[in-house]
Amino acid sequence: MAMATKAAARTEAGGAMSRRKLLGWLSGVSLFGSAVLSAFSNFVFIKPRATYGQPQRFSIGKPEEFPSGARIAMEQKRVCVVREGNKVAAISTTCTHLGCIVGLSDTGFACPCHGSRFDTDGTVTGGPAPKPLPWFKVSLAPNGELEIDKDTQVEPGSYFTV
């Protein structure tokens, strides 16, 4: 009803042109909106919502399972859990060079593929690796288990206090 009066008013004021304009404007905006939404959906769609690899956030067990001074590398999860006193940290074991799994060595970490070497904090000490090994965020889950979030990196040297 309102639209009809509006349209009628338009017709009186500016004739058919303004009604045409309004409709054209409406169609244009709708189509443009649809296009934007589609494009946006496509972009969002490109990023997978879930991958088939190991989950990025996972719990590794109770803090008691990691005695002080422990350096335990978890092959599957690609992370090394370090505990010193009541401080816990998780260091990536994926080589920053070409993604091999680095192993534990006396001086820290050593990559078997191209001989990159890292110290106990993951800083590069030799070989082709361009960057130090990242540290991941550790937190305590409500069920009392330590949780590592590989999506969140923290500054090397920042420990989680149990």
Next chain:
Amino acid sequence: MRLALAIACFVILIVHGLVFYNQFFHKWQDYQTTYYDQALSMAKTPAEKSSLADKSPRIEQIIVTQFGETRVDRCTTCHIAMDDPRFEKYGHPLKTHSYSTALGDRLVNGKWERRHKFSDFGCTVCHDGQGRGLKPEYSHGEDEYWPEPLLGFMVQANWRKEFQPKLKGKDYLESACAQCHTEENFPGTPTVTEGRKLFFSQNCYGCHKIEGLSDGTLAPDLTEAGKKFKLDYLWESIVDPTANLATSFMPNFHLSDDKVRALVVFLKSRKGLNFAETSLAHYRAQLNAKRPGSESKEEASTPSPAPTLAGPALVAQGEKLLTDHACTACHKLKATDGGIAPDLTYEGLIKDEDWIGDHFKNPRARVPDSIMPSFRFADTEFRAMTAFLVAQHTPPPATAPAEMYKALCQRCHGEKGDGHGPIAWYLDPYPRDLTKAGFINSKSIDRLRHSVKTGVAGTSMPAWGKLLPDDQIDGMLKYVFATFTKDVRVEPRPRKVPETNPVVSNAASIDRGQRTFLDRCAGCHGKKADGKGPNSLDILPRPRNLRNAWFINSVDDRRLFDSISYGVQGTAMPSWVDYGLQTSDIGDLVNFIRSLNPQATRSINARAN
């Protein structure tokens, strides 16, 4: 025109918006947001608060790689508080998973520790359902009993409501436990263990196959019963076998509810491939599997008595075994009638110990087309059961022929004498149709009397002569003629056929016989001469199995010649003389048929007679 276009464009925008909303805004995000908000309000330390503040909704998944095929469980995306003990009072999905000592959870320092950690085992291991689904309809399906384990309480048209209370309970979870805890007698799964025992003690294994456990071929393969069937279907099939398949001849075992439940749980745990193994590991295990025969024999022989048991004790033991092994689920014994297999009440009179013993070990050794499974009992058990059957030698009381027909003949030959008795369906060859005057009146009284008196070898027709005096047999024949055959009986004159086969049996003759057989007879009697030719299904009585050595060796050349030359009246067997077969051709055929049946059986047969 422009208005229409504008409206169309607007509709497109709306649809796009809806699709976008649907695809990128999820219920589980709301759940997770709620959870984080709640957890934040419960958080005590700043570290905890900050770590919660960082978290944003995302798909949580547990990838189980430690055993079997890799499983992806995204259940914790919605059920995110599963392992957070603070949420015990909340409703689903934000509810703590209960702790259970039965599953091995322990209370340490006031805190529960799970034996089966979700991060190691996932969820679908116990709960079933579809781990990757992110919407209830995908992950839970339409299960009625959620959040009980999703064992297939599906809403379905033929869902038997009266079973509903019986299908719920902790016992059913054991079927999921048994997926990994496959060892026999695992203490955590007593119901599965009991079901497995019942599967053997109730003789299910005789007919049903379960890979690695049994090799029965009569009944459906139950290797993947747990995957294929829902609980109500399994329950229904056990308590009422004909409910879903009218032609099913599975006996009703009349088990108590507890036993049915144990069997259902056991069957539900049979899913072919266990969670605990990959398909390759499964195949390897199959190769190395110890044969179930030896296993069950060992098991069975432990409780059975020393073989020195003799006399009445052995008979009593046999009777107990007969009951324990549910023989009367098929057979008739005195008052109990399973309605599938022959009457055993007079077995001791009809058969001798050799026959019963042989037949026990391999029923087809004596009745070549028998459907009775070869059960794997211990020798001592067979001996006891044989002793019991041999001891069944009380003859039936002498009564009028009509009564006697009802008591002895009707189970196979039927109330109307047409051969469609209640158990006829399970007999091969099919019982004779006594109403067919064409057949009955074309056979001499001696021949008919002989069949009744000595039985028909290799079939289920017993030798009634061992139970009944001659005059009663004659009375019975007269009764049959008068009641069923009805036509006026004119004793047939013996036909002119050679007494013994005039054609000498040699390779050439057998070869000629075989060629004639394949040309003329194979259509009904089958290429293998087993009576299962392409036309056989349209014919009743069915064509004779010519490889039934017990039968073939029990008939003389004269009868074979008679049947081939002049046909068998009242059946589909034509008179081959009319189709141009000469005596020599028939002689070749007889030689061919005889060559198919080992003579060893024949001599045993002769001795037995």
